[in-house]
Amino acid sequence: MAADSARELAQLRDSRIAGLVAREGCTKPAEVPWSARSFPVLSALAPVMTSPEGEITYPGDPMCLYAALSVPVDSALRSARLGVGKDTPFSDLCPDWGKPPTKSRRLTAEHGLPSQRATGGTSDATVFDPRVWDEEARAELRAEVRRHRPKVFLVSTVSPGHRYALEMARIVKREMPDCLVVFGGRHMDETMTYSPAKRSVLLEYSSTLQAIDDRRAEAVVDFCVSGEGHFALDLLMKAIALAMDLDRTRAEVTEVVRVLKLLGAAGIRTPGNSLVCALDATTVHAFPIAGEKIDLGELPSPYQGFAIRSRFPVFPLPDGTPARTAHMTVSNACPYHCDFCSESALVVGRLKRFRGSAAETALERICEYVSYGAQAVFFDDSIFWTGSFPLMREFCELLRSARTVAGPEKLPERCRRWITEEGDWERLRNLQFGCQVTADLLTTLHKEQEVRDVLTALRDAGCTYLYMGIESMSTDVMQHVHKNIRRITEFPWKAKVRTALERIRDAGIPVGSSVLFGLEGETRETIEETVYEVGQLVDDGLIVLASPNILTYHPATKITRAHDMHDKLDYHSPDIDNRPPYIFFEEAFPGVVSRRLTEDDIWFIHEETAKRWGAIRNSAEPDVRRMEQAGTA
Numbered sequence: 001m002a003a004d005s006a007r008e009l010a011q012l013r014d015s016r017i018a019g020l021v022a023r024e025g026c027t028k029p030a031e032v033p034w035s036a037r038s039f040p041v042l043s044a045l046a047p048v049m050t051s052p053e054g055e056i057t058y059p060g061d062p063m064c065l066y067a068a069l070s071v072p073v074d075s076a077l078r079s080a081r082l083g084v085g086k087d088t089p090f091s092d093l094c095p096d097w098g099k100p101p102t103k104s105r106r107l108t109a110e111h112g113l114p115s116q117r118a119t120g121g122t123s124d125a126t127v128f129d130p131r132v133w134d135e136e137a138r139a140e141l142r143a144e145v146r147r148h149r150p151k152v153f154l155v156s157t158v159s160p161g162h163r164y165a166l167e168m169a170r171i172v173k174r175e176m177p178d179c180l181v182v183f184g185g186r187h188m189d190e191t192m193t194y195s196p197a198k199r200s201v202l203l204e205y206s207s208t209l210q211a212i213d214d215r216r217a218e219a220v221v222d223f224c225v226s227g228e229g230h231f232a233l234d235l236l237m238k239a240i241a242l243a244m245d246l247d248r249t250r251a252e253v254t255e256v257v258r259v260l261k262l263l264g265a266a267g268i269r270t271p272g273n274s275l276v277c278a279l280d281a282t283t284v285h286a287f288p289i290a291g292e293k294i295d296l297g298e299l300p301s302p303y304q305g306f307a308i309r310s311r312f313p314v315f316p317l318p319d320g321t322p323a324r325t326a327h328m329t330v331s332n333a334c335p336y337h338c339d340f341c342s343e344s345a346l347v348v349g350r351l352k353r354f355r356g357s358a359a360e361t362a363l364e365r366i367c368e369y370v371s372y373g374a375q376a377v378f379f380d381d382s383i384f385w386t387g388s389f390p391l392m393r394e395f396c397e398l399l400r401s402a403r404t405v406a407g408p409e410k411l412p413e414r415c416r417r418w419i420t421e422e423g424d425w426e427r428l429r430n431l432q433f434g435c436q437v438t439a440d441l442l443t444t445l446h447k448e449q450e451v452r453d454v455l456t457a458l459r460d461a462g463c464t465y466l467y468m469g470i471e472s473m474s475t476d477v478m479q480h481v482h483k484n485i486r487r488i489t490e491f492p493w494k495a496k497v498r499t500a501l502e503r504i505r506d507a508g509i510p511v512g513s514s515v516l517f518g519l520e521g522e523t524r525e526t527i528e529e530t531v532y533e534v535g536q537l538v539d540d541g542l543i544v545l546a547s548p549n550i551l552t553y554h555p556a557t558k559i560t561r562a563h564d565m566h567d568k569l570d571y572h573s574p575d576i577d578n579r580p581p582y583i584f585f586e587e588a589f590p591g592v593v594s595r596r597l598t599e600d601d602i603w604f605i606h607e608e609t610a611k612r613w614g615a616i617r618n619s620a621e622p623d624v625r626r627m628e629q630a631g632t633a
Contacts, residue, residue, distance in 0.1 A: 005265035012242065012262070016092045017084055019246050029084035037084060038096035039241075039248045042150035043069060044128040044168055046161030046185075047137070048587050060310030062129045063327040063380060065156040066302035068184055071230040072237045073097045073123060074300035089234075093241045093248060095152065098123040101307045107373045107423075109307035109324075123305035133164040141168060145175040151248065152240060154233075156185035158342075159206065159554055160587040162571040166208075169220040178250040180222045180240060183208055184233060186342060187571070188226040189349075190556035194275045194288040201277060201286045204555045206569040209277060209284060217572045222253050222279055227349065228272030230299055232289050235270050239263060253280045260287055273349065296332060297354035297361040301368055308372050314465045314512060314545070315376035315432045323375035323432060330354045330362050334382030336438070338481050339558035340519060340551055343382045347556045353386055359395040360414065363402060367411075367418040367428065376432040378465075384435035389446060389454055396454075396461035403429050403462060434465030442500040444488065455507035466509050470497055471516045473533035474526035480519060494533055501542040510544045513537075517605050518551030518594025520559065527605060535612040545616055548609045550602060551594035552587040563595050581606045 017029050024036050045062040075089035076097050082088040100123060101109065109124075128144050130137035145153075153172045157165035169181045191207030194200075203210040208224055211217035225232050239259040244251035257278050264287065272294045276287040303326065311322035331353035333345040345351040354361050366377055385391040402411055408425045409416070419425055435458075442451050458466075472478055478493040504511050515534060517527060537543050553560040553569055560566050570576070570591050581602045582588040593602070609617055 002265065002267045005262055006267060009262055009266040009268075010086070012259075013086050013091045016242070016246065017086070020084060020092050023246060032084045034080055037093050038080075039093055039151045039244065040126075040148045041095045041097065041152045041154065042126055042128060042144060042148045042172075043154040044130075044141075044156070044165075046155055046157035046165035046168060047130050047133045048158065048160040048164075049132045049583070060312065060325060060327055060378070061306070061308065062127065062156070063302060063329075064158075064185060065127065065129075066306055067299075067329075068156055068229055068233060069097075069154075070300045070302045070304065071234040073305040075234050075238070077305065090238060090241050093244050093246070095237055095241065097126050097305055100305050103371075103373075106307045109309045109373070111309055111311045124307055127306070133167070138167075138171065141171050142175060145172055145179075149176065150179055151244070151251070152180045152182060152237070154182045154184065157183065157188075158186045158587075159190065159569070159571050160552060160589065160592070162187045162206070162208070163574055163576065166211075166217050166220065166572060167574050170218060173220045180251060180253070180256070181220060182223045182225065182233070182236065183221050184225040184229050187555070188224050188229075190342060190347060190554060192224055192226045192275060192277065194286065196288070196290075201275070201284065205567040206555050206571045209279065211572040212279065219279065223256075224277045224279075225274065227274030227289075228294055228352075229274050230294070231270045231272050231291070232274035232276050235263065235268070235289075236260070236276055253278055257285045260285075294352065295355045296330065296352055297356065297358060297365075301365065302327075303369060303372055308369065308374050312376065312378060312434075314434065314510070315378075317375065324373050325376040325378055326369040326372070326374035327380050328362075328365060328369065328377050329380045330358065331381045331383075331386045335386050336383075339562065340481075340516065340554075341382075342554040342557055344557075346558075347554075351386065359391060359398050360412070362395055363398045363412070364414040364418070366399065366431070366433075367402070367415040367424075370427045370431060371418040371420070371424050373427070375427055375430070376434070376464075378433065379435040382436060383438060383441065387438070387441050387445075389450060392454055393457050396457040396463075399431075399433075399461040400457075403431060431462050432464040433462055434467065435463065436467045436469070437500075437504075438468060439470070439493070439496040439500040442503055443496045444491065448503075451503055452507070455504060455509065459507050459509055463509055465512065466504055467512045467514070468497075468500065468504075469516070470513045470534065472519060472522070472526065473497065473530040474521070477519050477521045477526050477530075480521055498537070498542070501537060505542055511542065512545035512547070513543045514547040514549060515609075516549050516551055517601075518597045520562070520596070522594070522596040524601060524604070527601060528608075531605070531608045531612050534609075538613055538616055543616070546609070546613045548585070548605060548613075548617065550582075550585045550588045550597065550605070552589075553592050553594070565592075565595070 020032055021029055024032050026032050045065045076095050079088045079090040079094045084092055155165045172179055191204035193202045195202050208221055212219050239256050240251050243255040243259045269291055270289045271291040274289045278285040308324055308326045310325045312325040313322040315323035315325055317323050333348035333351045334343045337344050337346050408419045419428055473494045475492045501511055534546055553565045576589055578589050584606045
């Protein structure tokens with residue numbers, strides 16, 4: 001049966017290639033021009049804010065989207081180079097992600113994606129990334145759709161952005177009824193899974209497909225992808241290309257489903273564990289994928305097709321302007337099991353990180369980003385190298401050595417292919433980086449000297465910023481939080497936090513922090529305690545940034561079920577009255593924030609943190625005036 005399906009798949013590809021060659025009047029596939037086989041696509045990151053008045057911390061480049069697109073973009077770029085043929089990733093029609101930015105464009109890319117409208121023809125121009133969802137963003141999306149006329153619209157969304165993702169899909173469908181809409185991102189991961197034992201798809205109340213089935217949301221989404229979706233999305237895009245008529249006008253969901261079934265029956269194997277669901281009228285077709293394990297270090301670079309645009313003020317250049325900052329991860333989840341966190345390995349499914357020569361692979365990736373113009377790198381991992389001191393030390397020694405060798409010709413071979421110009425070498429020598437740590441990691445989990453040695457290694461390798469989740473300074477609250485691993489009576493959480501921060505200060509590394517209000521056990525008294533104690537850390541110069549946050553329920557977390565909110569989360573209604581004080585906090589909306597907080601509590605948190613923490617309360621927005629003066633904005 002597999003052999004029959006393989007022959008059918010080969011015949012389909014042969015007939016389509018022949019049809020494309022004949023239509024263009026060519027004598028062989030290699031003569032078919034790119035313009036005759038490419039079809040437009042548009043991707044977007046759903047925002048989580050509706051007002052620019054809030055305390056929104058600019059999250060940098062849309063890395064969850066770039067990472068998800070890394071394999072499909074790589075396949076399309078290779079297909080564009082190789083041309084039409086059975087041995088290319090896309091044998092005939094191919095999505096057009098544009099060309100990767102040239103080096104000169106990478107080195108002059110501006111902060112934020114709205115400015116990219118002038119970079120037509122590059123992959124950057126295929127990404128729509130509003131950070132606030134308002135009338136201006138709606139109008140801009142309509143304009144982008146009319147300009148691109150996409151055949152496929154892909155959206156990455158977290159739960160708080162899901163309602164806006166649905167509205168984006170509605171706008172696209174009204175402008176382009178035949179455009180296929182694909183949803184992915186953390187919200188899909190948390191709300192749509194496959195049970196091998198039950199041989200069925202499990203949907204949370206707030207999932208896209210369940211909301212559509214219940215008629216709480218319009219049927220404006222055609223496909224949903226969850227799990228380790230890098231290769232699954234690539235498979236879906238290939239199925240769409242094979243299902244699309246050669247005039248590139250449309251691909252019907254029914255035909256895409258047929259091709260997906262054919263690819264599976266023909267023995268096409270896809271790496272990773274993921275799930276693709278297709279919504280065809282009222283029928284959901286599920287395609288669970290259980291392939292070989294993915295090595296994150298072997299995935300194509302997320303920045304291959306996109307410029308590095310983010311600039312973080314925590315990485316200042318000599319002239320005071322913020323450094324061009326690349327995002328990087330060497331793992332996919334957090335090893336801790338905090339009940340409120342959607343980054344936990346319990347929620348993500350399994351903990352993965354760079355394998356094999358992990359530190360060497362990470363160093364090469366850094367050199368790649370430096371060649372793209374990075375002056376700083378922030379590791380978005382929940383905990384740097386998942387908290388492994390041996391890996392931290394190995395990586396830091398490799399990076400320190402690379403930054404201090406006599407010249408670029410002395411770099412490891414894997415790095416020399418990227419560091420080819422004097423500017424590259426200068427950026428590598430002066431590279432700054434930052435990462436995330438925890439209080440327990442720097443206190444109770446290791447001996448003091450080991451901690452100090454690792455902090456010294458970080459500093460010597462170029463680490464100029466650490467970020468630590470304090471969450472709360474109340475012992476009553478932190479007794480419920482898993483990252484507070486070693487619960488020692490004579491060494492309470494607030495003492496751990498202060499000790500960890502003092503050790504970091506002794507190493508000469510600035511620290512930013514986040515605080516999360518609304519955890520189990522939270523009361524007005526614990527709120528006041530945390531505001532005061534964090535203020536003391538500010539007064540003592542132990543932290544340079546403090547970010548107050550409100551607990552928002554994520555569908556798959558334990559605390560959501562413990563608070564009986566899993567079947568009440570409204571992440572689909574478009575007309576939620578998002579008002580002060582909720583708009584002052586990212587991801588906070590009425591009805592989905594902690595039941596341990598009243599609206600008065602949220603007002604209190606907003607006002608008291610502003611008074612007590614002062615100017616260091618979170619703001620990672622670039623100083624635009626200073627950038628303009630320096631000619632970089």
